[in-house]
Amino acid sequence: MKKSAVRERILKVASRLFYEQGYNLTGINQIIEEADIARASLYNHFDSKTDLLLAYLKEAEDVWYKEMEEFTANFFDPKHKLLALFDFRMERQNKRGFGGCQFIKISAEVSRQDLVVFDAVSHQKSRLKFFIDSIVGNLPQNNQVLSHTMLSDALFFLLEGATVSGSIYKNQESMLAAKAIAEKLLQDSFPQPAIKI
Amino acid sequence: MKKSAVRERILKVASRLFYEQGYNLTGINQIIEEADIARASLYNHFDSKTDLLLAYLKEAEDVWYKEMEEFTANFFDPKHKLLALFDFRMERQNKRGFGGCQFIKISAEVSRQDLVVFDAVSHQKSRLKFFIDSIVGNLPQNNQVLSHTMLSDALFFLLEGATVSGSIYKNQESMLAAKAIAEKLLQDSFPQPAIKI
DNA sequence: TATTATATAGACAAGTCTATCTGTTTTTAA
DNA sequence: TTAAAAACAGATAGACTTGTCTATATAATA
Numbered sequence: 001m002k003k004s005a006v007r008e009r010i011l012k013v014a015s016r017l018f019y020e021q022g023y024n025l026t027g028i029n030q031i032i033e034e035a036d037i038a039r040a041s042l043y044n045h046f047d048s049k050t051d052l053l054l055a056y057l058k059e060a061e062d063v064w065y066k067e068m069e070e071f072t073a074n075f076f077d078p079k080h081k082l083l084a085l086f087d088f089r090m091e092r093q094n095k096r097g098f099g100g101c102q103f104i105k106i107s108a109e110v111s112r113q114d115l116v117v118f119d120a121v122s123h124q125k126s127r128l129k130f131f132i133d134s135i136v137g138n139l140p141q142n143n144q145v146l147s148h149t150m151l152s153d154a155l156f157f158l159l160e161g162a163t164v165s166g167s168i169y170k171n172q173e174s175m176l177a178a179k180a181i182a183e184k185l186l187q188d189s190f191p192q193p194a195i196k197i
Numbered sequence: 198m199k200k201s202a203v204r205e206r207i208l209k210v211a212s213r214l215f216y217e218q219g220y221n222l223t224g225i226n227q228i229i230e231e232a233d234i235a236r237a238s239l240y241n242h243f244d245s246k247t248d249l250l251l252a253y254l255k256e257a258e259d260v261w262y263k264e265m266e267e268f269t270a271n272f273f274d275p276k277h278k279l280l281a282l283f284d285f286r287m288e289r290q291n292k293r294g295f296g297g298c299q300f301i302k303i304s305a306e307v308s309r310q311d312l313v314v315f316d317a318v319s320h321q322k323s324r325l326k327f328f329i330d331s332i333v334g335n336l337p338q339n340n341q342v343l344s345h346t347m348l349s350d351a352l353f354f355l356l357e358g359a360t361v362s363g364s365i366y367k368n369q370e371s372m373l374a375a376k377a378i379a380e381k382l383l384q385d386s387f388p389q390p391a392i393k394i
Numbered sequence: 395t396a397t398t399a400t401a402t403a404g405a406c407a408a409g410t411c412t413a414t415c416t417g418t419t420t421t422t423a424a
Numbered sequence: 425t426t427a428a429a430a431a432c433a434g435a436t437a438g439a440c441t442t443g444t445c446t447a448t449a450t451a452a453t454a
Binding site: 105164 | 217218219221222294296297300301302304305306307308309315318319322342343347350351353354355356357358359361362364365366367371374375377378381382386
């Protein structure tokens, strides 16, 4: 079940262009030109531009999740594993010139009625949220300021908010600030004071 | 200095279409059709489609900020004023079918090199951030879990993250969760225990 | 009332877009 | 070596894009 090299080249070029200049601003002509393949080859591997978009989203999710798991696998302590998520996204955004989240970007480019695309996007987000939930579940029971449910939500929103903010200001300050907040939220609070009355 | 009614009609229709179906998926033809004006009239009031986009962003920022200030003006206590921000955005997103933030959406649709557009977007975000900063400054000095600087960042990221998340899942649960977190963060913590040693 | 500004309709240019099709060449596999 | 599969180049359809232009009609103003 070896995958076609042509197909992979198309997908690679399309992924880069969709991310860097937007889906709607990327034409089929540019893709076949930069991938250096025949027009018919593209339509042989993908039914339509929409089909190519869906393949891009699927591929992007697989790669994103795999890389994220690899990155955070170095950390065993739940607290540091969660904090590593901020480093992961910061590093990624640094590499990609602060273009923002691939999935959020696409969801902003397609029609609201495009349920298939929104499904693909929300699928990726739910997967990240589920990952966070599971790590938070391994934290010591409610030693934090927030309940586990709220902490999980908070970390998710901080990651998303900082990614978007960073993509607007084109810098990593947002993510650094978000990580600092997360660190505070993950701190043990209200330690029983070792005071004898 | 009365503004042209035609200009306003163009801007109103363009605003709706840009938001609901995206900037790139909205053609000049559809705008003049739905605004029921002549093509030449559009190009008399706006130099180009890009010019119309910039006018849209400016108008959107003015309206957004005005409505936000009106909404939160009912609250004097800084804590409740800050929490009202979450209600404001939730109400707005409810009305607009959870289409997400107007400014983030546009930033995802234009080329990265489009600095004029990115300036307009970051201007609106900075204005919101500044507003939050000023209210947080009125809170009792560091009675919260987070320092004022971090609290301000946290509230901003929670708002942005929850807006984006809500626009993907098309529901208000994200904003409700974000508000609940904000409530916790705004709570006075570490009250000096009335315990005598 | 005469003049100027603003609106109208609609043709048109010049280009882009996605997708299909024909026919040829190269690669793969039996 | 031969047959099938997959790549190629490139023309073409047909619809759509932004922006310009001409010419006419309406509305505001002096």
